[in-house]
Amino acid sequence: MQALLKDAWPVDTGALSIANAVQTKDESDYAERAAAASELNPRGEQFPEPAPPTEPGHAVVLCIMTYGEPVNNGSIHGPAQPGWDRAAVETEAQLQADAEVEWRL
Numbered sequence: 500m501q502a503l504l505k506d507a508w509p510v511d512t513g514a515l516s517i518a519n520a521v522q523t524k525d526e527s528d529y530a531e532r533a534a535a536a537s538e539l540n541p542r543g544e545q546f547p548e549p550a551p552p553t554e555p556g557h558a559v560v561l562c563i564m565t566y567g568e569p570v571n572n573g574s575i576h577g578p579a580q581p582g583w584d585r586a587a588v589e590t591e592a593q594l595q596a597d598a599e600v601e602w603r604l
Contacts (some may be wrong), residue, residue, distance in 0.1 A: 500560045503586035514540035515582070517565040517571065522551040533563050540564070 518536035520529040544565040573579030
């Protein structure tokens with residue numbers, strides 16, 4: 500999903516294209532991506548890193564920049580540019596296709 504988001508978000512400063520972190524029970528790239536997003540957009544506000552998932556095999560993908568939601572959903576300042584929604588749909592479709600292949604094996 501991170502790769503899809505990199506190309507799906509609109510580009511102004513470029514911070515949204517790299518401000519999507521993945522957390523698992525044992526790993527997180529939040530700090531690395533938050534630092535890179537801060538370099539591209541020093542004035543952009545960021546969400547604090549949430550607690551990671553506790554179950555093995557589970558992962559969370561999250562947008563670090565607080566303005567990701569209004570860009571995705573639209574606001575009084577501009578129309579929706581649904582980068583997150585497109586990436587989520589494409590990722591879900593790929594996961595279902597992978598599960599179908601695994602099931603058939």
